[in-house]
Amino acid sequence: MMNLCELSCGQRARVLSVRAETLIGRLSALGVYPGARLTLLKRSPLGHTYLIASEASRVALAREIAREIEVCSA
Amino acid sequence: MLGVVLLVGNPNAGKSTLFNRLAHGHAHVGNWHGVTVDALEKQAVIGGRPCTLVDLPGIYTTEGRSMEEKFAARYVAERPSAAIVFVAECAGLSRTVPLMHALTAGRRKCMLVLTKRRRFEREGGRLDPDGLRRCLGIPVLFAEDDVASAVGKLLDGPLREVPLADMGGLVSLPSEQLGRFDRFLLNGFFGLFFFVALLLAVFFVTFFSGMPGDLLKTLVEEFFTVTLAGYAAAIPSPVVRSLVSDGILMSLGSVLSFLPQIALLHFFLIVLEESGLMSRLAVLTDGLLSRIGLSGRAVFSLLMGFGCTAVAVTTTKGLDDKRMQRRVILCLPYLSCSAKLPVYLTLSASFFENAFAAALLLYGAGVWLALIAALYLKEKTPPLVMELAPLQFPAPLFTLKSLLFQIKQFIIKVATVVLAFFLFSWLLSSFDPSFALCTVENSMLARICRPLGCLFAPVGMGDWRIAYAAISGLIAKENVAGAIAMFYGAFPYPPASAFAFSVFMLTCSPCVSAIAATARELGAGRALLYAAAQTLSALLACYLVYFLLTGSVAVTLPALLFCFTAFYGIHEKVHRHDRHHAQRIYRDRLRTGGARASRALKGPRSARQRRKGGRGLPLAPGR
Structure with missing residues (x-):
């Protein structure tokens, strides 16, 4: 088990849990919810922002939030 | 009773575009989230049926945390008899289905309009509308179809409830990889270089002399102050002649000369946002700028502040949130606009051998002040969760429409106020108290300035004409240089006074056009408060700099102490307010x-x- 920050670019993963409680609804609307598949597309140059592709959309996430998303490689 | 039709969907799904098409309206449309922040209602005849069409802010889920989402969810819940037209982009359909399910739980008239089909199919996505119709049990249309008559039929249609359907097989999504352009734009080196070059190019085209923006500005000014004023010179009565050429034409010329630059800047802004470039810039710069509480989009407005503060203030609309907009507007006056350059050059001639280096020093000091202001006002911004808007070519018609909307807004909300102020100041500076035409020295404004002269007495310039110059800067900053040249020729005071006055010019309230633009964005009260606070702090800074330069320690130390205490007091107050x-x-x-x-x-x-x-x-x- 690891969090989204630990994925390498281009790696596919499956979401296990989302701990950022206030954002659960918003994230699931963007396609990030337990069970969803996603791909880490890119880390921003400063490593502060993570760009992921979910089934629904492309989403940019701050590191604080990416850290709260548990994934396993798929 | 008139039917009510609500447009509901995720942010940036294309609701406002559809709204404008159905109701022939001019709702502001943008390629980023949260363009619509209030319910926009319009009476319209759609598909032969008169009804009220409502454009709601974007909503992801009924439990959404943002103000807009809460507002939209409540709005829908409070109107159970209204028909809902769900708007979803083809690629985002899977996240709209749970929303449709939640909102139609009590059964209501509803249908689904799918937008952005072309891009979806170009990227390799496929979608089966007939299958969706069967699966969801409601009418499903593409935005290109005849939505109007479908909405007309919907008003007489049956009540339905959307099931939480599994759409596997009906929708296949485009590839997940980043496109070639995106890899380039989001690359730390090339992307940043590209955006810096792009923003500088925008600045150059809009504000540099000889470039379209400046050329058009000069043309407009000359048309009013030379061509038309030439005709006005033939008017026999001196009072009417002064009113027409110095009052009306001069004011109109100065106000309308803003238009070309405003149009150009807003054109670039709309193109950047519509094309999706702005959201890339936001991703690229988030880590860096969130440290000073700003976003990539704020950088656009701040950079344009070097050209013209008033124009830059108008571009802050649509910034991520209102509080950030306030911070940006507060920082803007410290970024010296192009009209301050002649003032700096006039003043610095007396305190620096190289006037240009002195101007550069003042510009640099302004940037530092803006940075300090940003850091000082910084609030904890919520961490970034943003959908990356797709790259696309901006639709010409929409670009034009939003541009015209912005220009119209400027003329109605800003130009009229500024014009009235200009005419009033002409009245004050051309007449003596008995309303007879006179020279500047005897005018009402000069009389008002005489007691104000003492404001600059502590820095060795107890002359009312300095106060007059400072006040004329309220109309337009370049007037300060003009007033000094008119009264003195060259600036007559010693270097320390000149530098202190430069600092005052650097930090004081922006011109009345910028204040009016701020009033339009944040309300008149706040705009006036900001202007007053900035002028007061500018006076204090002016004194402080003078005392530091002349080295009178006995005055400097208490002054520093006072400033520190004031600074701390304000900080505490801001802090408490935040809590x-x-x-x-x-x-x-x-x-x-x-x-x-x-x-x-x-x-x-x-x-x-x-x-x-x-x-x-x-x-x-x-x-």
């Missing part, structure tokens, strides 16, 4: 069940808090 703000949000969340009450909040509240709390969000009926 109240946070608690208010928390209380609102408590009411909507978003958070559990903690012990700390159950204690007695102060009278001030109670008063504020009492004016919170009204509760929806039935909750």
Whole structure:
């Protein structure tokens, strides 16, 4: 088990849990919810922002939030 | 009773575009989230049926945490008999289905319009509309279809409930890889280089002399102040001649000369946003700028501040949130606009051998002040969660329409106010108290300035003409240089006074056009407050710099102490205000069940808090 920050670019993963409680609804609307598949597309140059592709959309996430998303490689 | 049709969907799904098409309206449309922040209602005849069409802010889920989402969800819940037209982009359909399910739980008239089909199919996505119709049990159309007549039929249609359907097989999504352009734009080196070059190019084209923006500005000015004023010179009566050429034509010329640059800048802004470039810039710069509480989009407005503060203020509309907009507007005056350059050059001739180096020093000091202001006002911004808007070529018609809308707004809300102020100041500076035409020295404005002369007495310039120059800077900054040249020729005071006055010019309130633009964005009260606070702090800074330069320690030390105390006091006040703000949000969340009450909040509240709390969000009926 690891969090989204630990994925390498281009790696596919499956979401296990989302701990950022206030954002659960918003994230699931963007396609990030337990069970969803996603791909880490890119880390921003400063490593502060993570760009992921979910089934629904492309989403940019701050590191604080990416850290709260548990994934396993798929 | 008139039917009501609500447009509901995720942010940036294309609701406002559809709204404009159905109601022939001019709702502001943008390629980023949260363009619509209020319900936009319009009476329209759609598909032969008169009805009220409502454009709601974007909503992801009914439990959404943002103000807009809460507002939209409540709006829908309060109108059970209204028909809903769900708007979803083809690629985002899977996240709209749960929303449709939640909102139609009590059965209502509804249909689905799918937008952005072309891009979806170009990227390799496929979608089966007939299958969707069967699967969801409601009418499903593409935005290109005849939506109007479908909406007309919907008003007489049956009540339906959308099931939480599994759409596997009906929708296949485009590839997940980043496109070639995106890899380039989001590359730390090339992307940043590209955006810096792009923003500098925008600045160059808009503000540099000889470039389209400046050329058009000069043309407009010359048309009013030379061509038309030439005709006015033939008027026999001196009073009417002065009114027409110095009053009306001069004012019109100065106000309307803003238009070309405003149009150009807003054109670039709309193109950047529509094309999706702005969201790339936001991703690229988020880590860096969030440290000073700003976003990539704010950088656009700040950079344009070097050209013209008033124009830059108008571009802050649509910034991520209102509080950030306020911070940007507060920082803007410190970024010296192009009209301040002649003032710096005039003044610096007396305190620096190389006038250009002195101007550069003042520009640099301004940037530092803006940075300090940004850091000082910084608030904790919520961490970034943003959908990356797709790259696309901006639609020419929409670009044109939003541009015209912006220009119209500027003329109605800003130009009229500024024009009135200009005419008033012409009246004050051309007449003596008995309303007879006179020279500047005897005018009413000069009389008003005489007591104000003492303001600059501490820095060795107790002359009313300096106060007059400073006040004329309120109309336009370049007037300060003009006034000094008119009264003195060359600036007559010693270097320390000149430098102190430069610092005053650098930090004082922006011109009246910028104040009017701020009033349009943040309200007149706040705009005036900012202007007053900036002018006051500029006076203090001016004194401080003078005392530091002349080295009178006995005065400097108490002055520094006073400034520090004032600074600390304001900081405390801002800080306390923020805490109240946070608690208010928390209380609102408590009411909507978003958070559990903690012990700390159950204690007695102060009278001030109670008063504020009492004016919170009204509760929806039935909750």
